[in-house]
Amino acid sequence: MLEVRAVDTRERILDASEKLFMANGFDGTSMRLITGAAGVNLAAVNYHFGSKESLMQEVFRRRLDWLNGERLRVLDEMERKSGGKPLKPSQIVDGFFGTLLRMAQDEAHGGITFLRLLGRTLTEPSDFIRTFLAKEYSEVMERYKAALFKALPDVPKAEIVWRFHFMLGATSYAIAGTDALRLVTDWQIEDADATDRLDRLLPRLMSFLLGGLRAPLPQFSATA
Amino acid sequence: MLEVRAVDTRERILDASEKLFMANGFDGTSMRLITGAAGVNLAAVNYHFGSKESLMQEVFRRRLDWLNGERLRVLDEMERKSGGKPLKPSQIVDGFFGTLLRMAQDEAHGGITFLRLLGRTLTEPSDFIRTFLAKEYSEVMERYKAALFKALPDVPKAEIVWRFHFMLGATSYAIAGTDALRLVTDWQIEDADATDRLDRLLPRLMSFLLGGLRAPLPQFSATA
DNA sequence: TTATCATTCAAACGAACGTATGAATTAAAG
DNA sequence: CTTTAATTCATACGTTCGTTTGAATGATAA
Known part of the structure; x- marks a missing residue:
C-alpha cells in the first residue's frame, strides 16, 4: 500500500503540532519548529496536509x-x-x-x-x-x-x-x-x-x- | 516641555495596540499594523517603548x-x-x-x-x-x-x-x-x-x- | 537668531516565515 | 528485474517580521 512511512510521518507531525501549538500558539509555532520536533522534512507538512492552517x-x-x-x-x-x-x-x-x-x-x-x-x-x-x-x-x-x-x-x-x-x-x-x-x-x-x-x-x-x-x-x- | 507630540503618539500607539492585540493576539499583530492604525511612523514604537514586548x-x-x-x-x-x-x-x-x-x-x-x-x-x-x-x-x-x-x-x-x-x-x-x-x-x-x-x-x-x-x-x- | 534636544521620518538590515520545486529515495506491482 | 508511483529530501523563492540608522523636523531656551 506504500503507506507505512506516510502514516508514521502524519502522526508524528500531528503529535508534535499538538504539543507545540499548545505551548506557543498557532502564530508562535513555525513549520521548522514542528518538522524539527517531529523529525521529518520541512516539506512534509505541505505534502501531507497542504498548509499550516489545514494542519491545525x-x-x-x-x-x-x-x-x-x-x-x-x-x-x-x-x-x-x-x-x-x-x-x-x-x-x-x-x-x-x-x-x-x-x-x-x-x-x-x-x-x-x-x-x-x-x-x-x-x-x-x-x-x-x-x-x-x-x-x-x-x-x-x-x-x-x-x-x-x-x-x-x-x-x-x-x-x-x-x-x-x-x-x-x-x-x-x-x-x-x-x-x-x-x-x-x-x-x-x-x-x-x-x-x-x-x-x-x-x-x-x-x-x-x-x-x-x-x-x-x-x-x-x-x-x- | 517638548512632550505634546510624544504623549499623543504614545497614547495612540497604546490604544491601537490594545485593539489589535485583542483581535489578533500578540504574534498575530505586526508593528506595521499597529503603527499604521495609530497613524504614526513605524519606528515610533521602538523609540517610545523599546520593543514590541515592552509595548505589550x-x-x-x-x-x-x-x-x-x-x-x-x-x-x-x-x-x-x-x-x-x-x-x-x-x-x-x-x-x-x-x-x-x-x-x-x-x-x-x-x-x-x-x-x-x-x-x-x-x-x-x-x-x-x-x-x-x-x-x-x-x-x-x-x-x-x-x-x-x-x-x-x-x-x-x-x-x-x-x-x-x-x-x-x-x-x-x-x-x-x-x-x-x-x-x-x-x-x-x-x-x-x-x-x-x-x-x-x-x-x-x-x-x-x-x-x-x-x-x-x-x-x-x-x-x- | 542661534543652539539644543526630543521627536519623526524614510529607508534599510538580517532573520525567519510559509510555501514551492525538482531531483533522490523507497517500496510495491507487473 | 523493471516499472511505477508515493514519499522524502535539500534547496530556494518571495514576503514579512522586529529592529536599527542617520538625516530631517520641530519646539524650546539662551
Whole structure:
C-alpha cells in the first residue's frame, strides 16, 4: 500500500503540532519548529496536509471527532434509559464536561496536552479556527442545550445558555491552567503529578459547575 | 516641555495596540499594523517603548495598575467597615470580579476592549507575559485569597483556591466570548449592543460565581 | 537668531516565515 | 528485474517580521 512511512510521518507531525501549538500558539509555532520536533522534512507538512492552517484543523479534527462522538453517544444512552423523562442536570454536565476530562486521562486520545490546546484556542479566535470549531461543535452543542432546556424548564433559555458559557470558561481555565498559569497560587499545595491532579479536578469542577448552574436566578436592576 | 507630540503618539500607539492585540493576539499583530492604525511612523514604537514586548507590557500596565489598585481600595474599604469580622463571600466576589466588569463599562479605562484582551491573554501564556502578569497580580491575589479564607473558614484552602481559579475562568470566557465565540449560541437572543449586554452580564455572572463558590464540597472517590 | 534636544521620518538590515520545486529515495506491482 | 508511483529530501523563492540608522523636523531656551 506504500503507506507505512506516510502514516508514521502524519502522526508524528500531528503529535508534535499538538504539543507545540499548545505551548506557543498557532502564530508562535513555525513549520521548522514542528518538522524539527517531529523529525521529518520541512516539506512534509505541505505534502501531507497542504498548509499550516489545514494542519491545525487536522490536529483538532483528530481529537474532536472522537470527543464529540463520545459526548453524543453518552447523551443518547442516557436519554434512552430515561425513557423520555428529563435528565438530571448533573448527568448532562457530566456527559459534556466529564467526558472531556476523562478523555484527558487517556493518553491515547491526546491526554492533557490536547485539553490544554483546546482550552487556550477557545479564547484565541482566529477567523479560520473559529469557523472550524463552530462547525465541529454545532451538533453536540444543540443536543446538550436541548437536554438542559428540558431538564430545567423553569429557567429561561437565555439564562441556561449563559451558564453553559460560564461552565465552558471555568472548565477551559481549569484545564489550561493546571500548570500554565500560576496567578492564583504557587501550587505548593498538592504537588502531585498532572494526571493525579486531574483525578481530583473532575469532582472539584463538577461541584463548582453544578453549584453555578443551579444558582438562584439573578435579579436585574430596574435601571438597566 | 517638548512632550505634546510624544504623549499623543504614545497614547495612540497604546490604544491601537490594545485593539489589535485583542483581535489578533500578540504574534498575530505586526508593528506595521499597529503603527499604521495609530497613524504614526513605524519606528515610533521602538523609540517610545523599546520593543514590541515592552509595548505589550505597557498596554497591560496602563489598565492593570488602575484595576488592581481599585480592587485593593475596595477591599480595604470593606474590611475597614466590617471591623475585623469576616466579609461575606458575595462582597469579596463583587470586589474582585464586579470591579473588573464595572471597569469594562467605563470607556476611559479601556472599556470592553481591554477586558477581552485580558481574557484572551490569560490563556495564552507566553513566558514574558506570564511573568509580567504574575507580578502585576501577586498582591491583589494574596489579599483576596486571604479574605476568602477568612470568610469560609470551614472550606479547605486548596478548595477555595481551585474555586477562585474556576471563577476566573468563567469570567474571562464570559468576557472574551461576548462576541468572539459563538460556539454556545448564535446570539439571536438579546441583540442589544455590547454595553447593554455587559449590564446584564454582571448579575448573571455573579449568581453563577456565588453558586459555584458556595457549592457542596466534592466527594473524592477512594480509588484516587 | 542661534543652539539644543526630543521627536519623526524614510529607508534599510538580517532573520525567519510559509510555501514551492525538482531531483533522490523507497517500496510495491507487473 | 523493471516499472511505477508515493514519499522524502535539500534547496530556494518571495514576503514579512522586529529592529536599527542617520538625516530631517520641530519646539524650546539662551
